[in-house]
Amino acid sequence: MIHVESLHKKFGKNEVLAGLELDIDQGGIFAILGPNGSGKTTLIKTILGMVIPNKGTISVMDLKIKNKWRYRQDINYLPQIANFPGNLKVKELIAMIKDIRQKPSDEKKLISLFGLEPFLDKKLSNLSGGTKQKVNIVLTFMFDSPLIILDEPTNGLDPLSMIRLKELISEEKAQGKTFLITSHIMQFVEEVSDEIVYLLEGEIYFKGSIAELKTKTGQTNFEHAIAAISTHNKND
């Protein structure tokens, strides 16, 4: 599904990705974890083509993505900060993205799932953070794409919407889709993900299942295992 080879990215003097290698197979949920500033968002943005790497290649579905844009037709992306053009109404924004993607979509189901009907005629600048995130989720999930990238999907969501989101993710996963998810909520990660990709200082420090991680660190609790893997490295 995704193949990343010796990826380097510097912002000024700050080296964010240092020769990162990654293979993501089709199907399943991959959680990208790591401390703040470890390059999670940068990795996601290079896969999307929003950040241009200094070195290295990325292939999405066996296609090198450098200078390409058409492959994004097969990716649904949920950005970390839900900032939208403020003077658009919710339904105008949805119509606009549909118009741009030119793909079949089922936004109606999602709008009712998250109870967004009363907000359709409201301007985006007047919505609360949580409601914006729901709109963000609708925009991400309304198209049928094989690869779905979620950057902090739980931001600002109430418990009910959180449950809906998890259901939605498992439904899509059952259809054989691939997910890349970043999150700081370990409970959420433990519940949904099949595999952990742990980033540290711009490289993959660990890749494997949660069970493997627990054995490796000798911890029984997932959150402690993640904490252990970070401190483990510091002591090296």
Place this chain on the structure above:
Amino acid sequence: MPSRQYQLTTRMIKILKYSFYDLMRSRWSYVYFLFYLLLGFVLLFLNNELSKAVITLMNVIIVLVPLIGTIFGVMYYYNSKEFTELLLAQPIKRSSIFLGQYFGVAGSLTMSLVLGLGIPFALYGLFESNAIWDFSLLLITGAFLTLIFTAVAFNIALSNENRIKGFGYAVLAWLFLAVIYDGLFLMSLIVFEEYPLDSFSLVATMFNPIDLSRTLILLKLDISALLGYTGAIFKQFFGTNFGLVMSICMLLLWTIIPVWRLSYVAKRKDF
């Protein structure tokens, strides 16, 4: 399956359309349009003569159009940052996003100018008058100045993450071309008084879109006698078809180079 080129163009047109409507909905577009409408009516009633109104109008347009293009360009770029980031994750080519936004802004500004001035002049009976060519040239240079300064503003904003800096540089660029350039030009004419300066003045005029527009209109209005000896030289050059073609080419270059850089820089930038 529609061809590749076709898909690219339609996606750019879509972005253009959304940016255009977005601006058309904003209060400032109306203010800008109403300002020209009012200016057109007032000038026609005060001057009672079409060609004099055109001269006054020229003086306003030559300074105001670049300023508004600069400010709107910078403001729109920074304000639509979120929109841009949303679009960058969609299957659209980067240059289509930025060119679409640019033409949306420049297009709506040009429309405000052409309609705002066109309506009062048309009502006044422009189409039966000889001034129609002068007036058309005025609108054409106005459109060029909008395209040029919006493109320059987009370039400055794209290269500056810091809004305050970007805004400052853009206003400085306007100030330089609208005011300081002329000052330097005049000073050099005085300092090098003893040398033949004909070709120097011609070239210096060509390199500033504001000066170039002003010269073009003044010569079209046939009041170059007011410009003295240099005027005669200018008339010899700009008055001919060759001069006119050269000037239009320079204005085109002034438009194409920033637009090209816009798409070049946008392709390589991280978001």
